Amino acid sequence: MPHTPARPLHAVTLRSGVGFRQAAALYTRVFGYDRPEFSLNPNLLSALARNGGSVVGVYAGEDDLIGFAYGFAGRDEAGNDFHYSQAAVVDATHQGEGVGRLLKEHQREVARGWGHRAMRWTFDPVLARNAHFNFSSLGAEGIAFVPDYYDRPGTDRILVEWALERAEDPFRDLRGATPPPLTESEWGRVRTTTLARADGSEIEGAWLAVPAAAPALSDDEEERASHDRLRTRVREALTGLFAAGHVLVACTRIDPTTAAYLAVARPEREETR
Template sequence: MDVVVRELDGPSELTAAARLYRSVFGYTQPEYGVSPRLLAALRENSGSVIGALDPAGTMIGFCFGFSAVDRGELYHYSQAAVVDAAAQGLGIGRRLKQAQAQTARGTGARTMRWTFDPYALRNAHFNLNVLGATGIRFLPDYYGGGTDRVLVSWDLWHARKPGVPAGTLESPATDRAAQRSGLERHFATGARWTGVTHDADRVTCTFENDES
Protein backbone atom coordinates (compact mmCIF):
# COMPACT_ATOMS: atom_id res chain seq x y z
CA MET A 1 0.00 0.00 0.00
CA ASP A 2 1.38 3.41 -1.02
CA VAL A 3 0.83 5.27 2.25
CA VAL A 4 1.84 8.90 2.74
CA VAL A 5 2.89 9.89 6.26
CA ARG A 6 3.07 13.65 6.83
CA GLU A 7 2.07 16.57 9.02
CA LEU A 8 -1.66 17.23 8.82
CA ASP A 9 -3.08 20.54 7.71
CA GLY A 10 -6.49 22.16 7.49
CA PRO A 11 -9.77 21.59 9.34
CA SER A 12 -10.89 18.59 7.26
CA GLU A 13 -7.71 16.60 7.93
CA LEU A 14 -7.68 17.47 11.62
CA THR A 15 -11.34 16.49 11.93
CA ALA A 16 -10.65 13.18 10.17
CA ALA A 17 -7.78 12.53 12.60
CA ALA A 18 -10.02 13.23 15.59
CA ARG A 19 -12.65 10.89 14.14
CA LEU A 20 -10.11 8.09 13.63
CA TYR A 21 -8.83 8.53 17.18
CA ARG A 22 -12.29 7.97 18.66
CA SER A 23 -13.02 5.10 16.30
CA VAL A 24 -9.87 3.12 17.08
CA PHE A 25 -10.27 3.47 20.84
CA GLY A 26 -14.02 2.95 20.69
CA TYR A 27 -14.76 6.18 22.54
CA THR A 28 -18.37 7.31 22.54
CA GLN A 29 -18.21 9.88 25.35
CA PRO A 30 -17.46 13.40 24.05
CA GLU A 31 -15.00 14.04 26.87
CA TYR A 32 -12.73 11.26 25.61
CA GLY A 33 -12.35 12.77 22.15
CA VAL A 34 -9.62 15.07 20.88
CA SER A 35 -10.48 18.52 19.58
CA PRO A 36 -9.41 19.48 16.03
CA ARG A 37 -8.83 22.99 17.39
CA LEU A 38 -6.42 21.61 19.97
CA LEU A 39 -4.59 19.75 17.19
CA ALA A 40 -4.33 22.98 15.20
CA ALA A 41 -2.83 24.75 18.22
CA LEU A 42 -0.36 21.94 18.85
CA ARG A 43 0.74 21.96 15.24
CA GLU A 44 1.53 25.66 15.42
CA ASN A 45 3.29 25.52 18.80
CA SER A 46 6.04 22.90 18.69
CA GLY A 47 3.66 19.96 18.80
CA SER A 48 3.33 17.01 16.42
CA VAL A 49 0.16 16.26 14.44
CA ILE A 50 0.95 13.57 11.90
CA GLY A 51 -1.27 11.37 9.77
CA ALA A 52 -0.98 8.38 7.48
CA LEU A 53 -3.15 8.56 4.35
CA ASP A 54 -3.85 5.78 1.88
CA PRO A 55 -3.81 6.33 -1.91
CA ALA A 56 -7.45 7.51 -1.79
CA GLY A 57 -6.56 10.13 0.83
CA THR A 58 -8.34 8.30 3.65
CA MET A 59 -6.86 8.74 7.12
CA ILE A 60 -5.65 5.33 8.34
CA GLY A 61 -3.17 6.40 11.03
CA PHE A 62 -2.62 9.36 13.30
CA CYS A 63 -0.39 10.49 16.15
CA PHE A 64 -0.01 13.67 18.14
CA GLY A 65 2.18 15.06 20.90
CA PHE A 66 3.66 18.15 22.48
CA SER A 67 6.86 19.58 23.95
CA ALA A 68 7.42 19.10 27.68
CA VAL A 69 10.11 19.59 30.31
CA ASP A 70 11.20 17.37 33.22
CA ARG A 71 13.83 18.77 35.59
CA GLY A 72 15.29 20.93 32.87
CA GLU A 73 15.21 18.21 30.19
CA LEU A 74 13.26 19.14 27.07
CA TYR A 75 11.48 16.15 25.57
CA HIS A 76 8.56 15.46 23.25
CA TYR A 77 5.55 13.71 24.75
CA SER A 78 3.59 11.47 22.38
CA GLN A 79 0.04 11.46 23.70
CA ALA A 80 -1.39 8.89 21.30
CA ALA A 81 -0.77 6.94 18.11
CA VAL A 82 -3.59 5.03 16.40
CA VAL A 83 -3.86 2.90 13.27
CA ASP A 84 -7.11 1.78 11.68
CA ALA A 85 -7.75 -1.92 12.37
CA ALA A 86 -7.77 -2.72 8.63
CA ALA A 87 -4.29 -1.23 8.21
CA GLN A 88 -2.54 -2.74 11.21
CA GLY A 89 0.47 -4.98 10.64
CA LEU A 90 1.72 -2.90 7.69
CA GLY A 91 4.40 -0.97 9.56
CA ILE A 92 2.35 2.22 9.72
CA GLY A 93 2.80 2.59 13.47
CA ARG A 94 6.56 2.59 13.06
CA ARG A 95 6.39 5.15 10.26
CA LEU A 96 4.22 7.42 12.38
CA LYS A 97 6.67 7.21 15.28
CA GLN A 98 9.62 7.91 12.96
CA ALA A 99 7.87 10.98 11.51
CA GLN A 100 6.99 12.15 15.00
CA ALA A 101 10.62 11.71 16.04
CA GLN A 102 11.72 13.90 13.15
CA THR A 103 9.32 16.62 14.22
CA ALA A 104 10.54 16.33 17.81
CA ARG A 105 14.17 16.71 16.76
CA GLY A 106 13.22 19.97 15.08
CA THR A 107 12.08 21.38 18.43
CA GLY A 108 15.43 20.60 20.06
CA ALA A 109 14.18 17.56 21.98
CA ARG A 110 16.65 14.73 22.50
CA THR A 111 14.12 12.18 23.73
CA MET A 112 10.48 11.30 23.26
CA ARG A 113 8.24 9.85 25.96
CA TRP A 114 4.87 8.14 26.05
CA THR A 115 2.94 5.67 28.18
CA PHE A 116 1.56 2.26 27.29
CA ASP A 117 -0.41 -0.55 28.88
CA PRO A 118 2.27 -2.98 30.15
CA TYR A 119 -0.10 -5.92 29.89
CA ALA A 120 -0.62 -5.32 26.15
CA LEU A 121 2.40 -7.44 25.25
CA ARG A 122 2.30 -6.67 21.55
CA ASN A 123 2.71 -2.98 22.39
CA ALA A 124 5.46 -3.77 24.88
CA HIS A 125 7.35 -5.68 22.19
CA PHE A 126 7.00 -2.82 19.70
CA ASN A 127 8.08 -0.12 22.16
CA LEU A 128 10.97 -1.95 23.81
CA ASN A 129 12.24 -4.48 21.28
CA VAL A 130 11.46 -2.82 17.95
CA LEU A 131 11.89 0.89 18.67
CA GLY A 132 14.44 0.46 21.44
CA ALA A 133 12.63 2.68 23.95
CA THR A 134 13.23 2.15 27.67
CA GLY A 135 10.63 1.79 30.41
CA ILE A 136 11.59 4.32 33.09
CA ARG A 137 8.60 4.50 35.44
CA PHE A 138 5.60 2.45 36.53
CA LEU A 139 2.39 4.53 36.85
CA PRO A 140 -0.36 2.58 38.62
CA ASP A 141 -3.95 3.54 37.76
CA TYR A 142 -2.69 6.38 35.59
CA TYR A 143 -6.11 7.30 34.19
CA GLY A 144 -8.10 5.84 37.08
CA GLY A 145 -8.84 2.35 38.33
CA GLY A 146 -7.41 -0.47 36.23
CA THR A 147 -5.31 1.72 33.90
CA ASP A 148 -1.73 0.89 34.87
CA ARG A 149 0.82 2.41 32.51
CA VAL A 150 4.57 2.33 31.99
CA LEU A 151 6.34 5.53 30.94
CA VAL A 152 9.02 5.01 28.30
CA SER A 153 11.80 7.25 27.05
CA TRP A 154 13.17 6.94 23.51
CA ASP A 155 16.51 8.49 22.58
CA LEU A 156 15.92 10.34 19.30
CA TRP A 157 19.59 10.59 18.36
CA HIS A 158 21.29 7.38 19.48
CA ALA A 159 20.53 3.68 19.76
CA ARG A 160 19.96 2.41 23.29
CA LYS A 161 23.20 1.46 25.00
CA PRO A 162 23.38 -1.85 26.89
CA GLY A 163 23.19 -1.41 30.65
CA VAL A 164 23.98 -3.61 33.63
CA PRO A 165 21.61 -6.60 33.91
CA ALA A 166 19.17 -6.05 36.78
CA GLY A 167 17.17 -9.25 36.71
CA THR A 168 14.07 -10.56 34.99
CA LEU A 169 10.40 -10.84 35.75
CA GLU A 170 8.72 -14.09 34.74
CA SER A 171 5.01 -14.63 35.15
CA PRO A 172 2.03 -16.29 33.50
CA ALA A 173 1.02 -14.29 30.44
CA THR A 174 -2.54 -13.89 31.70
CA ASP A 175 -1.72 -13.08 35.35
CA ARG A 176 -1.90 -9.29 35.54
CA ALA A 177 -1.63 -9.25 39.31
CA ALA A 178 1.73 -11.04 39.20
CA GLN A 179 2.97 -8.80 36.40
CA ARG A 180 1.87 -5.67 38.26
CA SER A 181 3.58 -6.75 41.47
CA GLY A 182 6.77 -7.61 39.61
CA LEU A 183 6.85 -4.35 37.67
CA GLU A 184 6.31 -2.32 40.84
CA ARG A 185 9.11 -4.23 42.56
CA HIS A 186 11.66 -3.82 39.77
CA PHE A 187 10.94 -0.16 39.08
CA ALA A 188 11.15 0.60 42.81
CA THR A 189 14.81 -0.44 42.73
CA GLY A 190 15.55 2.10 39.98
CA ALA A 191 15.85 -0.54 37.25
CA ARG A 192 14.71 0.14 33.69
CA TRP A 193 12.61 -2.15 31.52
CA THR A 194 14.45 -2.91 28.30
CA GLY A 195 12.98 -6.04 26.75
CA VAL A 196 10.11 -8.51 26.73
CA THR A 197 9.49 -11.98 25.32
CA HIS A 198 6.30 -13.96 25.56
CA ASP A 199 4.38 -16.92 24.28
CA ALA A 200 0.88 -18.16 24.94
CA ASP A 201 1.73 -19.11 28.54
CA ARG A 202 4.64 -17.04 29.88
CA VAL A 203 6.00 -13.52 29.72
CA THR A 204 9.58 -12.56 30.58
CA CYS A 205 10.55 -8.93 31.18
CA THR A 206 14.22 -7.92 31.17
CA PHE A 207 15.53 -5.09 33.34
CA GLU A 208 18.80 -3.17 33.37
CA ASN A 209 20.55 -0.46 35.36
CA ASP A 210 22.53 2.36 33.80
CA GLU A 211 26.27 1.90 33.51
CA SER A 212 27.96 3.29 36.62
Protein backbone atom coordinates in the same frame (compact mmCIF):
# COMPACT_ATOMS: atom_id res chain seq x y z
CA MET B 1 6.37 -9.50 10.78
CA PRO B 2 4.74 -6.59 8.90
CA HIS B 3 2.90 -7.62 5.74
CA THR B 4 2.81 -5.62 2.52
CA PRO B 5 -0.10 -3.14 2.39
CA ALA B 6 -2.42 -3.18 -0.61
CA ARG B 7 -1.85 0.55 -1.25
CA PRO B 8 1.28 2.68 -0.82
CA LEU B 9 1.61 4.22 2.64
CA HIS B 10 3.04 7.64 3.38
CA ALA B 11 3.49 9.59 6.59
CA VAL B 12 2.79 13.31 6.75
CA THR B 13 2.40 16.17 9.18
CA LEU B 14 -1.30 17.04 9.33
CA ARG B 15 -1.90 20.75 8.74
CA SER B 16 -5.47 21.19 7.48
CA GLY B 17 -8.87 21.22 9.11
CA VAL B 18 -9.83 18.22 7.01
CA GLY B 19 -6.84 16.25 8.29
CA PHE B 20 -7.49 17.22 11.91
CA ARG B 21 -11.12 16.12 11.65
CA GLN B 22 -10.10 12.83 10.03
CA ALA B 23 -7.63 12.27 12.86
CA ALA B 24 -10.21 13.00 15.56
CA ALA B 25 -12.67 10.59 13.94
CA LEU B 26 -10.04 7.84 13.64
CA TYR B 27 -9.01 8.33 17.27
CA THR B 28 -12.60 7.94 18.49
CA ARG B 29 -13.24 4.92 16.27
CA VAL B 30 -10.10 3.00 17.21
CA PHE B 31 -10.55 3.50 20.95
CA GLY B 32 -14.29 2.92 20.76
CA TYR B 33 -15.08 6.03 22.78
CA ASP B 34 -18.73 7.05 22.99
CA ARG B 35 -18.49 9.64 25.78
CA PRO B 36 -17.83 13.26 24.74
CA GLU B 37 -15.18 13.86 27.41
CA PHE B 38 -12.93 11.33 25.69
CA SER B 39 -13.23 12.87 22.22
CA LEU B 40 -10.41 14.81 20.55
CA ASN B 41 -10.90 18.45 19.52
CA PRO B 42 -9.60 19.27 16.00
CA ASN B 43 -8.92 22.83 17.17
CA LEU B 44 -6.54 21.46 19.81
CA LEU B 45 -4.67 19.52 17.11
CA SER B 46 -4.32 22.67 15.03
CA ALA B 47 -2.91 24.56 18.01
CA LEU B 48 -0.46 21.76 18.85
CA ALA B 49 0.82 21.56 15.28
CA ARG B 50 1.58 25.28 15.33
CA ASN B 51 3.09 25.49 18.82
CA GLY B 52 5.73 22.87 19.48
CA GLY B 53 3.55 19.79 19.15
CA SER B 54 3.25 16.92 16.69
CA VAL B 55 0.18 15.92 14.68
CA VAL B 56 1.15 13.21 12.22
CA GLY B 57 -0.75 10.76 10.09
CA VAL B 58 -0.25 7.83 7.75
CA TYR B 59 -2.34 7.62 4.60
CA ALA B 60 -3.07 4.60 2.45
CA GLY B 61 -3.33 6.01 -1.04
CA GLU B 62 -4.24 9.67 -1.37
CA ASP B 63 -6.85 10.37 1.29
CA ASP B 64 -7.48 7.32 3.50
CA LEU B 65 -6.08 8.18 6.95
CA ILE B 66 -5.25 4.87 8.66
CA GLY B 67 -2.87 6.01 11.40
CA PHE B 68 -2.51 9.06 13.60
CA ALA B 69 -0.34 10.27 16.48
CA TYR B 70 -0.08 13.51 18.40
CA GLY B 71 2.11 14.98 21.12
CA PHE B 72 3.44 18.11 22.75
CA ALA B 73 6.45 19.56 24.56
CA GLY B 74 6.92 18.26 28.09
CA ARG B 75 9.17 18.72 31.11
CA ASP B 76 9.37 16.51 34.20
CA GLU B 77 9.94 17.52 37.82
CA ALA B 78 13.69 17.01 37.43
CA GLY B 79 13.81 19.58 34.63
CA ASN B 80 14.27 17.11 31.75
CA ASP B 81 12.72 18.35 28.51
CA PHE B 82 11.17 15.93 26.03
CA HIS B 83 8.42 15.51 23.45
CA TYR B 84 5.43 13.70 24.96
CA SER B 85 3.42 11.51 22.61
CA GLN B 86 -0.08 11.35 24.04
CA ALA B 87 -1.56 8.79 21.65
CA ALA B 88 -0.92 6.78 18.50
CA VAL B 89 -3.74 4.88 16.81
CA VAL B 90 -3.88 2.55 13.81
CA ASP B 91 -7.01 1.40 12.00
CA ALA B 92 -7.66 -2.23 12.98
CA THR B 93 -7.79 -3.34 9.34
CA HIS B 94 -4.22 -2.12 8.82
CA GLN B 95 -2.54 -3.69 11.83
CA GLY B 96 0.71 -5.43 10.92
CA GLU B 97 1.49 -3.19 7.93
CA GLY B 98 4.20 -1.14 9.61
CA VAL B 99 1.91 1.86 10.19
CA GLY B 100 3.00 2.29 13.82
CA ARG B 101 6.65 2.51 12.86
CA LEU B 102 5.91 5.06 10.14
CA LEU B 103 4.01 7.17 12.66
CA LYS B 104 6.76 7.07 15.26
CA GLU B 105 9.56 7.76 12.79
CA HIS B 106 7.74 10.77 11.38
CA GLN B 107 6.82 11.99 14.86
CA ARG B 108 10.49 11.69 15.80
CA GLU B 109 11.48 14.02 12.96
CA VAL B 110 8.82 16.54 13.99
CA ALA B 111 10.03 16.42 17.60
CA ARG B 112 13.64 16.88 16.53
CA GLY B 113 12.57 19.82 14.41
CA TRP B 114 11.27 21.48 17.59
CA GLY B 115 14.63 20.81 19.29
CA HIS B 116 13.70 17.78 21.38
CA ARG B 117 16.23 15.02 21.93
CA ALA B 118 13.93 12.53 23.66
CA MET B 119 10.33 11.37 23.32
CA ARG B 120 8.17 9.88 26.04
CA TRP B 121 4.82 8.12 26.11
CA THR B 122 2.97 5.55 28.21
CA PHE B 123 1.29 2.20 27.61
CA ASP B 124 -0.66 -0.45 29.50
CA PRO B 125 1.78 -3.01 31.00
CA VAL B 126 -0.42 -6.00 30.08
CA LEU B 127 -0.22 -5.11 26.36
CA ALA B 128 2.83 -7.18 25.42
CA ARG B 129 2.50 -6.41 21.71
CA ASN B 130 2.89 -2.68 22.40
CA ALA B 131 5.81 -3.40 24.72
CA HIS B 132 7.63 -5.43 22.06
CA PHE B 133 7.21 -2.62 19.55
CA ASN B 134 8.40 0.05 22.01
CA PHE B 135 11.46 -1.78 23.31
CA SER B 136 12.53 -4.51 20.94
CA SER B 137 11.61 -2.73 17.69
CA LEU B 138 12.05 1.01 18.32
CA GLY B 139 14.84 0.69 20.88
CA ALA B 140 13.18 2.72 23.63
CA GLU B 141 13.31 1.96 27.38
CA GLY B 142 10.72 1.73 30.13
CA ILE B 143 11.94 4.23 32.73
CA ALA B 144 9.12 4.31 35.29
CA PHE B 145 5.86 2.75 36.38
CA VAL B 146 2.89 4.98 37.26
CA PRO B 147 -0.17 3.41 38.93
CA ASP B 148 -3.58 4.83 37.95
CA TYR B 149 -1.96 7.23 35.48
CA TYR B 150 -5.31 8.73 34.48
CA ASP B 151 -6.68 8.69 38.05
CA ARG B 152 -9.00 5.80 37.18
CA PRO B 153 -8.79 2.10 38.09
CA GLY B 154 -7.23 0.00 35.36
CA THR B 155 -5.01 2.80 34.02
CA ASP B 156 -1.61 1.67 35.33
CA ARG B 157 1.04 2.70 32.81
CA ILE B 158 4.70 2.16 31.97
CA LEU B 159 6.50 5.39 31.06
CA VAL B 160 8.67 4.99 27.97
CA GLU B 161 11.59 7.14 26.87
CA TRP B 162 13.05 7.04 23.37
CA ALA B 163 16.40 8.73 22.83
CA LEU B 164 16.09 10.46 19.45
CA GLU B 165 19.72 11.28 18.75
CA ARG B 166 22.02 8.87 20.60
CA ALA B 167 24.78 7.41 18.48
CA GLU B 168 24.67 3.92 19.99
CA ASP B 169 22.00 1.86 21.76
CA PRO B 170 23.49 0.69 25.09
CA PHE B 171 21.00 -2.20 25.24
CA ARG B 172 21.15 -3.39 21.65
CA ASP B 173 22.72 -6.75 22.54
CA LEU B 174 20.06 -7.39 25.21
CA ARG B 175 16.91 -6.66 23.23
CA GLY B 176 17.03 -10.04 21.50
CA ALA B 177 17.92 -12.05 24.60
CA THR B 178 16.13 -15.38 25.03
CA PRO B 179 13.82 -15.47 28.05
CA PRO B 180 13.55 -18.47 30.37
CA PRO B 181 10.63 -20.89 29.76
CA LEU B 182 8.02 -18.97 31.75
CA THR B 183 4.41 -20.14 31.63
CA GLU B 184 0.91 -18.85 32.27
CA SER B 185 1.16 -19.92 35.90
CA GLU B 186 3.95 -17.36 36.36
CA TRP B 187 2.18 -14.30 34.93
CA GLY B 188 3.04 -11.35 37.15
CA ARG B 189 6.07 -13.12 38.64
CA VAL B 190 9.75 -12.27 38.19
CA ARG B 191 12.56 -14.71 37.46
CA THR B 192 16.22 -13.67 37.27
CA THR B 193 18.87 -15.04 34.93
CA THR B 194 22.44 -14.18 34.02
CA LEU B 195 22.87 -12.71 30.54
CA ALA B 196 26.04 -12.55 28.45
CA ARG B 197 26.80 -9.17 26.90
CA ALA B 198 28.44 -8.50 23.55
CA ASP B 199 31.65 -7.32 25.26
CA GLY B 200 32.01 -10.59 27.17
CA SER B 201 30.71 -9.29 30.50
CA GLU B 202 27.64 -10.62 32.29
CA ILE B 203 24.61 -8.85 33.68
CA GLU B 204 21.65 -9.96 35.76
CA GLY B 205 18.34 -9.84 33.95
CA ALA B 206 14.93 -9.85 35.61
CA TRP B 207 12.15 -11.37 33.50
CA LEU B 208 8.52 -10.49 34.24
CA ALA B 209 5.95 -12.87 32.73
CA VAL B 210 2.76 -11.36 31.24
CA PRO B 211 0.06 -12.54 28.82
CA ALA B 212 1.21 -12.64 25.21
CA ALA B 213 -2.18 -11.28 24.15
CA ALA B 214 -4.30 -8.74 25.98
CA PRO B 215 -6.89 -10.48 28.16
CA ALA B 216 -10.37 -10.06 26.69
CA LEU B 217 -12.86 -7.98 28.63
CA SER B 218 -15.50 -10.17 30.24
CA ASP B 219 -18.72 -9.79 32.22
CA ASP B 220 -17.93 -12.99 34.09
CA GLU B 221 -17.15 -12.08 37.70
CA GLU B 222 -14.59 -14.87 38.14
CA GLU B 223 -12.71 -13.87 34.98
CA ARG B 224 -12.74 -10.20 35.97
CA ALA B 225 -11.43 -11.08 39.42
CA SER B 226 -8.64 -13.14 37.84
CA HIS B 227 -7.74 -10.19 35.59
CA ASP B 228 -7.68 -7.84 38.58
CA ARG B 229 -5.36 -10.21 40.44
CA LEU B 230 -3.05 -10.31 37.42
CA ARG B 231 -2.91 -6.50 37.25
CA THR B 232 -2.12 -6.38 40.97
CA ARG B 233 0.77 -8.83 40.58
CA VAL B 234 2.13 -6.92 37.56
CA ARG B 235 1.83 -3.64 39.48
CA GLU B 236 3.73 -5.04 42.47
CA ALA B 237 6.43 -6.55 40.26
CA LEU B 238 7.00 -3.39 38.22
CA THR B 239 7.00 -1.20 41.33
CA GLY B 240 9.73 -3.40 42.79
CA LEU B 241 11.82 -3.48 39.61
CA PHE B 242 11.86 0.28 39.16
CA ALA B 243 12.48 0.86 42.88
CA ALA B 244 15.57 -1.33 42.49
CA GLY B 245 16.90 0.92 39.73
CA HIS B 246 15.96 -1.15 36.68
CA VAL B 247 14.86 -0.15 33.20
CA LEU B 248 12.84 -2.25 30.78
CA VAL B 249 14.67 -2.98 27.52
CA ALA B 250 12.75 -5.77 25.81
CA CYS B 251 9.51 -7.73 25.70
CA THR B 252 9.64 -11.12 24.02
CA ARG B 253 6.93 -13.65 23.25
CA ILE B 254 7.79 -17.06 24.68
CA ASP B 255 4.82 -19.02 23.32
CA PRO B 256 1.26 -18.22 22.19
CA THR B 257 0.15 -17.54 25.78
CA THR B 258 3.12 -15.92 27.52
CA ALA B 259 5.55 -13.05 26.94
CA ALA B 260 8.21 -11.60 29.22
CA TYR B 261 9.64 -8.17 29.94
CA LEU B 262 13.39 -7.93 30.43
CA ALA B 263 14.54 -5.50 33.12
CA VAL B 264 18.22 -4.70 33.75
CA ALA B 265 20.10 -2.26 35.94
CA ARG B 266 20.05 1.33 34.74
CA PRO B 267 23.51 2.35 33.46
CA GLU B 268 25.46 4.47 35.94
CA ARG B 269 26.10 7.10 33.27
CA GLU B 270 23.31 7.86 30.83
CA GLU B 271 23.42 10.28 27.95
CA THR B 272 22.48 13.82 28.79
CA ARG B 273 19.08 14.58 27.34
